[in-house]
Amino acid sequence: MQVTDTIINVRNAVKTWRMAGARIAFVPTMGNLHIGHLKLVEEAQKSADRVAVSIFVNPTQFGVGEDFEAYPRTEAEDKQKLDDAGVDLLFLPSVGEMYGNDAKTVVSVKNLSNLHCGASRPGHFDGVATVVCKFLNIVQPDIGFLGQKDFQQLAVIRKMVNDLNIPVEIRPVETVRESSGLALSSRNGYLSPEELRVAPKLYQALCAARDGILMGKKGYSALEDEAVIYLQEAGFVPDYFSVCRVGDLLKADKQDTDLVVLAAAKLGRTRLIDNIRVSTAR
Numbered sequence: 001m002q003v004t005d006t007i008i009n010v011r012n013a014v015k016t017w018r019m020a021g022a023r024i025a026f027v028p029t030m031g032n033l034h035i036g037h038l039k040l041v042e043e044a045q046k047s048a049d050r051v052a053v054s055i056f057v058n059p060t061q062f063g064v065g066e067d068f069e070a071y072p073r074t075e076a077e078d079k080q081k082l083d084d085a086g087v088d089l090l091f092l093p094s095v096g097e098m099y100g101n102d103a104k105t106v107v108s109v110k111n112l113s114n115l116h117c118g119a120s121r122p123g124h125f126d127g128v129a130t131v132v133c134k135f136l137n138i139v140q141p142d143i144g145f146l147g148q149k150d151f152q153q154l155a156v157i158r159k160m161v162n163d164l165n166i167p168v169e170i171r172p173v174e175t176v177r178e179s180s181g182l183a184l185s186s187r188n189g190y191l192s193p194e195e196l197r198v199a200p201k202l203y204q205a206l207c208a209a210r211d212g213i214l215m216g217k218k219g220y221s222a223l224e225d226e227a228v229i230y231l232q233e234a235g236f237v238p239d240y241f242s243v244c245r246v247g248d249l250l251k252a253d254k255q256d257t258d259l260v261v262l263a264a265a266k267l268g269r270t271r272l273i274d275n276i277r278v279s280t281a282r
């Protein structure tokens, strides 16, 4: 595996692959890799001849008081995992390499970026869209792989790619879970043993909401309220729990058939997110 921290080296590697006619896939990450990330790599390898991965804890997507400094950085272990997985190129840029010292341009996907996680983390999705746009311009992959665990992020990136005519196909990858149902996430590492016992209840609340939708007995806001109470009683501080339309992530009503239930909740100092898709089409 080639490892580099410079944009020029990435461009040169990609140019060589292109000249050989290779199809190129890209997987952006913030490191502290787990099996969820490796699933993205595996899917990328199935669809491309060459796979590039980035590890970059992007400061512009963290708000004041969030965990940018504390975010787990495990470079040596991550490199080993990616090498073992047969990744071709690892890009590990510094903040200076990505942003220089005078960056003035921000990519902002309006409306979508202010809902849900964007409402609690102002500016977060501008940081995500900007850095992903930059990575796509640096690597110029044929396909980019993103996890469905970060469902709103996936929607923001897809909208950006479409609106800005970026020539890349974005492929979603299903959420990898513990046997308890807990979605794998680097931030699970912040949880205490007691919190780890409670954390799967977030997914259980999503499953209960899905079952409630499919049974069709209650309105969506009643299901949302029940989930919030269930999570509070379990020890979470819920941020949002919302039955949405997949297309624009706005609140769903009974006519909508392609739904996603989105949730975020704090457990101690850890903010967890998860979601579940539901189709009510007959």
Ligand SMILES: Nc1ncnc2c1ncn2[C@@H]1O[C@H](COP(=O)(O)OP(=O)(O)OP(=O)(O)O)[C@@H](O)[C@H]1O
Pocket: 028, 029, 030, 031, 036, 037, 039, 040, 145, 146, 147, 148, 149, 150, 173, 174, 175, 176, 177, 183, 184, 185, 186, 187, 188
């Ligand atoms: N459990 C998972 N299953 C599938 N993909 C995942 C999973 N967790 C993260 N990903 C995807 O991996 C990519 C990189 O995510 P990131 O490095 O932020 O990991 P993370 O575990 O989500 O970290 P965090 O705890 O900060 O949210 C994203 O596209 C994300 O959706």
Ligand SMILES: CC(C)(CO)[C@@H](O)C(=O)[O-]
Pocket: 028, 029, 030, 056, 058, 061, 128, 131, 132, 150, 153
């Ligand atoms: C897409 C991403 C790598 C951008 O920094 C990050 O938000 C993540 O890891 O999900």
Ligand code: BAL
Pocket: 061, 062, 150, 153
């Ligand atoms: N996986 C999402 C990145 C973030 O929370 O900043």
